[in-house]
Each structure stands twice: as structure tokens, then as C-alpha cells.
Amino acid sequence: MNTDVYKESPVVHQPAFIDGHSVEIPILKVLQQDGNVYDGAELPEIDQELATKIYKTLAFHRVLDERMVASQRQGRLSFYMTALGEEAASVGGAAGLKPQDMIMAQYREQGALMYRGFSLENFMNQMFSNEKDLGKGRQMPIHYGSRELNYMTISSPLATQIPQATGYAYGQKLQGLDAVTICYFGEGAASEGDFHAGLNMAAVHRAPVIFFCRNNGYAISTPADEQYAGNGIASRGVGYGIKTIRIDGNDILAVLKATQDARTYALAENKPVLIEAMSYRLGAHSTSDDPSGYRTREEEAKWQAHDPILRMKNWMLANKWWDEEQETTLFDKLREEILAAVKVAEIIDKPPVEDLITDVYDEPPTLLKAQLEELKVHIKKYPEAYPFTAGRIK
Amino acid sequence: MAQMNLLHAINNALEIAMTENERAVCFGEDVGHFGGVFRATSGLQEKFGKLRCFNTPLVEQGVIGFANGLAAQGSVPIAEIQFADYIFPAFDQIVNESAKFRYRSGNEFDVGNLTIRTPYGGGIAGGLYHSQSPEAYFAHTPGLKVVVPRNPYQAKGLLLASIRDKNPVIFFEPKRLYRASVGEVPTEDYQLPLGKAEVVTPGSDITLLAWGAQMEIIEKAAEMAATDGISCEIIDLRTILPWDIETVVNSVTKTGRLVVSQEAPLTAGFASEIAATIQKECFLHLESPIARICGMDTPYPLSLEKEYVADHLKVYEAIKHSINY
Numbered sequence: 001m002n003t004d005v006y007k008e009s010p011v012v013h014q015p016a017f018i019d020g021h022s023v024e025i026p027i028l029k030v031l032q033q034d035g036n037v038y039d040g041a042e043l044p045e046i047d048q049e050l051a052t053k054i055y056k057t058l059a060f061h062r063v064l065d066e067r068m069v070a071s072q073r074q075g076r077l078s079f080y081m082t083a084l085g086e087e088a089a090s091v092g093g094a095a096g097l098k099p100q101d102m103i104m105a106q107y108r109e110q111g112a113l114m115y116r117g118f119s120l121e122n123f124m125n126q127m128f129s130n131e132k133d134l135g136k137g138r139q140m141p142i143h144y145g146s147r148e149l150n151y152m153t154i155s156s157p158l159a160t161q162i163p164q165a166t167g168y169a170y171g172q173k174l175q176g177l178d179a180v181t182i183c184y185f186g187e188g189a190a191s192e193g194d195f196h197a198g199l200n201m202a203a204v205h206r207a208p209v210i211f212f213c214r215n216n217g218y219a220i221s222t223p224a225d226e227q228y229a230g231n232g233i234a235s236r237g238v239g240y241g242i243k244t245i246r247i248d249g250n251d252i253l254a255v256l257k258a259t260q261d262a263r264t265y266a267l268a269e270n271k272p273v274l275i276e277a278m279s280y281r282l283g284a285h286s287t288s289d290d291p292s293g294y295r296t297r298e299e300e301a302k303w304q305a306h307d308p309i310l311r312m313k314n315w316m317l318a319n320k321w322w323d324e325e326q327e328t329t330l331f332d333k334l335r336e337e338i339l340a341a342v343k344v345a346e347i348i349d350k351p352p353v354e355d356l357i358t359d360v361y362d363e364p365p366t367l368l369k370a371q372l373e374e375l376k377v378h379i380k381k382y383p384e385a386y387p388f389t390a391g392r393i394k
Numbered sequence: 395m396a397q398m399n400l401l402h403a404i405n406n407a408l409e410i411a412m413t414e415n416e417r418a419v420c421f422g423e424d425v426g427h428f429g430g431v432f433r434a435t436s437g438l439q440e441k442f443g444k445l446r447c448f449n450t451p452l453v454e455q456g457v458i459g460f461a462n463g464l465a466a467q468g469s470v471p472i473a474e475i476q477f478a479d480y481i482f483p484a485f486d487q488i489v490n491e492s493a494k495f496r497y498r499s500g501n502e503f504d505v506g507n508l509t510i511r512t513p514y515g516g517g518i519a520g521g522l523y524h525s526q527s528p529e530a531y532f533a534h535t536p537g538l539k540v541v542v543p544r545n546p547y548q549a550k551g552l553l554l555a556s557i558r559d560k561n562p563v564i565f566f567e568p569k570r571l572y573r574a575s576v577g578e579v580p581t582e583d584y585q586l587p588l589g590k591a592e593v594v595t596p597g598s599d600i601t602l603l604a605w606g607a608q609m610e611i612i613e614k615a616a617e618m619a620a621t622d623g624i625s626c627e628i629i630d631l632r633t634i635l636p637w638d639i640e641t642v643v644n645s646v647t648k649t650g651r652l653v654v655s656q657e658a659p660l661t662a663g664f665a666s667e668i669a670a671t672i673q674k675e676c677f678l679h680l681e682s683p684i685a686r687i688c689g690m691d692t693p694y695p696l697s698l699e700k701e702y703v704a705d706h707l708k709v710y711e712a713i714k715h716s717i718n719y
Contacts, residue, residue, distance in 0.1 A: 102467075104463075133500065134499075134500050134502055135498065135499055135500040135502070136500040138497060138498055138500065139498050143498070145499045145500075145502050145503065146502065147502040147503060152466065152503060153495075153498060153499035153500075153502055153503055155490065155491065155494070155498060157486060157490045157491070160459060160486065160487060160490065160491050162459070163455065163456045163458075163459025163460050163462075163463065163487070164459050164460070164462045164463035164466065164491070165463055166456075166459070166460050166463060167459065167460035167461060167462060167463025167464035167465075167466075167467070167471070168463035168464065168466060168467045169463075170460070170463070170464060170469075171417075171463070171464045171467030171468065171469040172467065174417070174419070174445060174446075174469060175417075181463075193453075193455055193483075194455055194456070194459055194486075194487075196453070196456075197451075197453045197455050197456025197459055197460075198456065198459060198460075200451050200453065200456065201450060201451055201453070201456045201460055204450075204451055205448070205450075205460075358501075359496045359497045359499075359500065359501045360496070360497050360536050360537050361496075361537065361539075361561045361636075362496070362504075362506060362560040362561055365589065365636035366636070366639070366640075367636060367639065368536075368636075
């Protein structure tokens with residue numbers, strides 16, 4: 001039994017209630033909005049090659065979000081979620097890791113997958129749920145996954161990936177791999193019971209997992225001050241006995257530095273780390289949401305000035321690693337490529353009807369095979385009602 | 395062969411699974427050094443170390459979330475939920491995550507290595523929260539396998555099959571029989587097939603169907619019926635999901651009558667699924683309505699447990715009613 005608390009705590013004889021905000025949590029900032037590094041700031045490991053890769057990924061993210069929201073508005077796509085204003089969290093996090101590290105995301109971290117090299121075609125095929133989608137068209141748009149790139153398939157239920165990440169990292173530790181797991185979630189998801197379960201178990205069982213919270217101020221319409229009354233998410237890490245850091249989530253260098261150091265620590269000590277990245281969700285929650293119902297244009301404008309991509313661009317320009325001509329060429333090229341990819345993906349066939357029953361189990365049970373056969377007979381009887389599959393039944 | 399009770403058989407299966415596969419890991423509340431509140435994991439931590447057999451914090455959604463992650467990583471988690479009554483905090487992880495992992499990812503990822511063991515069932519004065527039989531909640535979830543053994547021989551063979559199966563399995567252990575059921579069990583490795591029912595006793599007049607601890611109830615009722623000259627065919631379903639329709643259909647086609655008995659409440663229990671399916675498949679062969687002898691549609695009571703349960707007398711009455719219909 002751990003009785004240290006009795007030995008180590010100072011003793012008082014009048015009641016002394018501790019204020020939840022009495023622990024000060026500093027916020028790591030490395031890069032200023034104008035592109036200058038703060039005096040005395042410690043830089044992450046980064047060179048021109050890595051910086052260029054990160055910047056191009058951020059640009060791709062920004063343009064993909066623009067184009068796909070437009071596609072959804074045109075009715076070409078059922079649903080989309082942007083990561084406008086907080087792209088640095090996902091891209092910088094992935095850049096601070098090794099390819100063998102597992103990424104378990106919530107849904108607003110497609111930037112990490114972009115950084116890992118998921119192809120434009122793969123993004124499109126998933127969003128248009130066509131037969132070339134790795135997920136066989138079963139999930140809503142933006143629920144990406146890739147075994148090859150160590151990016152766990154997204155699911156909609158919030159925070160379920162948090163204890164899973166602990167278990168995944170524990171398995172990596174058992175095998176003695178040079179690999180950690182990073183687990184992304186929003187500050188809203190951190191209110192779920194699975195957040196408590198995952199962090200506590202990671203600390204107790206010493207799992208090399210990096211918990212990366214994107215605190216962007218809102219969970220759909222709910223502002224953070226209706227989500228919790230404590231000192232953000234970071235203060236909870238301390239309570240679980242987890243090394244914790246709060247960073248400026250719009251500062252790509254701070255994100256990269258924190259993630260690189262967290263990885264080194266998690267692997268060396270077999271212990272979890274909690275990173276709380278403070279940011280702002282500049283876009284709507286999703287294409288099904290209109291933020292004008294719950295927040296002001298002034299507030300949004302204030303945060304426009306903290307754009308993480310512009311901040312990195314300023315730094316790249318100051319380093320002479322980038323110029324305006326490269327900028328224009330890159331963004332024009334991305335817009336063209338993405339538009340062209342939409343046109344290809346949206347006319348690819350839907351998955352065959354047989355894909356309805358595969359992968360429920362490793363092998364379809366007898367009853368499920370019988371249900372498929374019944375369905376095929378039905379479709380053949382009313383082919384006009386099922387235009388995507390009727391002509392393709394074997 | 396050795397004499398084992400149901401707990402010994404489970405412990406023996408776990409030891410075999412952990413010996414043959416170094417990636418097999420056992421965990422849950424109190425399963426570590428103490429060996430579990432029923433002692434099913436006794437001695438495993440001493441033999442395989444604290445990294446492979448350990449206590450978890452007291453959080454069921456965490457135990458199963460952790461297990462899902464381990465399974466996705468390629469380890470072989472064997473998670474314990476202390477009582478089936480406390481599996482509900484993990485319902486979301488099981489139903490939305492474990493069951494859908496392979497399907498939603500297009501087989502990019504799966505948790506097929508996952509096994510969840512949990513003691514279920516009443517008859518031990520356990521009241522509301524140490525008596526439940528929640529199999530029907532899970533039977534409504536495509537992607538899961540649900541298995542219930544009735545004796546030590548089955549427990550070992552079905553548990554080894556569950557651990558090796560490439561799908562997430564919930565393994566319900568009849569805790570009333572943990573020590574009460576003793577039998578000959580091979581000490582070596584063997585396994586019994588999932589998804590297959592077992593015709594325990596052939597008969598010609600009526601089919602009796604149950605699973606787990608309820609098997610001894612219907613066997614007792616069948617003995618009473620035998621003295622009345624009624625020949626009962628007794629079937630143990632063994633796997634609730636996916637269930638062996640063919641074996642039951644063949645039996646009812648022959649006998650023309652069916653009594654299904656379960657511990658769980660009647661309404662929307664798994665007996666309802668069986669009755670509906672058999673009614674469709676055997677309509678022209680049925681001589682009487684299918685009877686469901688189940689727990690009542692109440693929470694599981696303490697002092698009136700004897701009155702509440704689907705005992706052998708209730709099953710016996712259902713057999714006579716069916717025969718005389």
C-alpha cells in the first residue's frame with residue numbers, strides 16, 4: 001500500500017481547501033505570429049527539408065478543407081469537417097513522431113494522415129465512399145484509417161480511442177518496440193468517462209502513450225467554460241500522475257518541440273505524457289453546423305489573426321526557406337489537383353453489395369450469407385430501386 | 395484426465411493459452427496476485443509475471459477499451475469483468491467498438507484476438523447485481539460471438555476456442571457452477587467448436603433447449619418427464635451468437651415440439667429469437683406452440699429468488715402442457 005501521502009503531506013490544523021486553479025500551468029510558445037522566434041526559446045529539431053514538408057502538408061490541409069466544404073455545399077459530398085485554424089496540432093504532432101508510431105485520432109486530425117503520406121486519391125475515395133475506399137464505403141466521410149501508415153481507423157463515438165490508445169501502447173511496450181502511440185481528442189471528449197479510464201490506466205500500467213488534447217474552445221456549440229470548471233485539461237494530468245505540458249497549439253514549433261520531447265520521454269520511461277494544445281476552432285464544427293448561432297464574428301476575427309499556417313509561413317520567409325512565388329505556385333497547384341481528384345472519385349462505383357456482409361466477422365456466418373442471398377433476389381426483382389448494385393449482382 | 399471443477403478448468407485453459415502464446419495477457423479487477431475474486435486466474439501472475447497478468451484500476455469501460463487497443467495491436471487480451479452485472483459501463487466499448495472494429499475499417503484493423511470472460515447467472519442469493527444473465531443484450535450486436543459453457547469439460551474447450559477465435563468473444567461463465575460442477579477434464583490441450591450446439595440426450599417427443607447453468611434445470615425436468623413416458627431431446631446451445639439454427643431445426647422437425655428455457659427475463663430474451671426462427675423454419679412440423687420458460691420481467695430479486703427463477707418444475711409443466719396441447 002502506498003502510504004507516502006501521509007509522510008509527504010504538510011500537516012495543518014485548520015481546514016485548508018485547495019483551489020483548483022492554485023497550480024499555475026505555463027504555456028509553451030516558441031514562434032511569434034510575425035515569424036520571429038521568442039528570445040531564449042528552445043527550437044525543436046527541424047531543418048529546411050522537414051520545415052518544407054510540414055508547410056506543404058499544412059497548405060494541402062487548408063486547400064483540401066476549402067474545396068471539400070465547397071463540394072459539400074454543392075451537394076456532391078454528404079458531410080465534411082474542417083480543421084480550420086488548428087492544423088498545426090495534427091501536422092506538428094505527426095511530424096514529431098516516427099512512422100512506426102501509432103496515431104489514434106478523434107476526427108479533426110486528418111493533417112496527421114496527410115503528413116504520413118495518405119494519397120489524395122485515398123482521401124477522396126473515403127469521402128465519396130466508393131469501391132476503392134480502404135474502409136469499403138461503410139463509414140461517414142473523414143473517418144479515415146490506414147494500416148500501412150499506422151493511422152487507426154476513426155470512429156464517431158467520442159473518446160473511445162483514449163483507453164484503446166493506452167492498451168495499444170501497452171502492447172508496444174510488451175513487445176519492446178521502438179514505438180509509441182499518440183492519441184488525439186478534443187476538450188469536449190475529455191469530459192467522457194473514457195478519458196478518465198484511459199489516462200488513469202496509462203499512468204498505473206506505464207504505457208508509452210502521448211495524450212494530445214486539442215483545446216479549441218468549443219465542443220459543437222458548447223464553450224469550454226460550460227465543459228469544465230478546472231484549469232483546462234492539463235491540470236487533470238497532474239492528478240493522474242502524468243507528465244503534462246500546455247502549449248500554444250497554433251505555434252507549429254511549440255507543437256513539434258513538445259511532441260518530440262514527449263516521445264523521447266514516453267519511450268525512455270515507459271510512461272504517458274499529456275499535451276494540451278490551446279487553439280481555436282475557426283471553422284464550423286462540421287458542414288451540419290452554423291457557428292453564427294452561438295458565437296460572434298468579432299471573436300472569430302480575433303482568432304483569424306493567430307492563423308498557424310500564416311505564422312509558419314512568416315517564419316519560413318524570414319529563414320529564406322520559402323518565397324511568395326513558391327507560395328502562389330503551391331496553392332494554385334493544390335486547388336487544381338484536388339478539384340480534378342473530386343471529379344474522378346465521385347464517379348467511381350459504390351462498393352458491391354457483397355461488401356455488406358464481409359468483415360462483420362472474419363468469415364460471414366451462415367445466417368448472414370442467407371440474408372445476402374435473400375437481398376440479391378429482392379434487388380433483382382426491383383432493379384430500378386437499387387441502381388448502384390442491381391446490374392452488378394453475380 | 396483429471397477431476398476439475400469449472401474454475402479449475404478455466405484456470406487450466408488460461409494457463410495453456412498463456413503458455414502457448416507469449417502475447418496472451420490476462421487482466422481485470424483483482425485478477426493479479428490475488429487470482430480473481432473467484433480465483434479463476436489463480437497462479438497466473440506468479441507463472442507469467444506482472445506484465446502479463448495484472449490488476450486494473452476499477453473501471454470497466456477502461457478494462458475493455460484497453461483490451462480493444464491491445465487486441466488491435468496484435469496482443470491477445472483476455473479481459474475479466476468481475477460480474478456480468480458490471481459489464482454495462484463497458485457496453486459502449488463492446489457494442490460500438492469491439493463489435494464494429496473490423497467492419498468499419500474495411501478489415502484494415504480488427505480486435506479478433508479479444509476475449510471477455512465474465513461470471514453470469516443467478517441462484518446464489520446475489521440479488522439484483524450479482525445474478526444477471528445479459529446475453530441477449532449482446533446477441534443483438536453483429537460482430538460479437540457470445541459463448542456459454544455448462545460444465546468443466548466445455549468450459550476449457552470453449553474458452554480455448556474463444557481465445558483462439560479471430561473475432562471478439564464474450565464468454566459467460568455460470569458462477570453457480572464454478573465449484574458445484576465437477577467432472578473429468580483432459581489435462582492436455584483441446585477445443586470445442588464455436589457456433590455449434592450439442593445434442594446432449596437424444597429423444598423423440600419434444601426438444602428442450604437451454605445453455606449454461608440452465609442446462610441442469612432442463613435435464614432435471616426431462617428426468618421427471620421420462621417417468622411420465624415422455625422422451626425429451628436435450629440440446630445445449632453453447633454459442634448464443636452466431637447460433638446453430640440447423641441443429642435445433644433438425645431436432646424440432648423430428649420432435650414437433652420445443653421448450654426453450656433461459657435464466658434471463660422473458661421479454662426480448664434470446665429464447666424469443668429462437669422461437670421466432672424455429673416457428674418460421676419448422677411451421678409445418680410444429681404440433682404445439684413453442685414455450686419459453688424464463689425469468690420474470692422484473693429485476694433479479696433477493697428473497698423471492700426461488701419463486702422468480704425458471705426452475706425445473708416450471709419447465710416440467712411446460713413439457714406436459716406442450717405434449718397435451
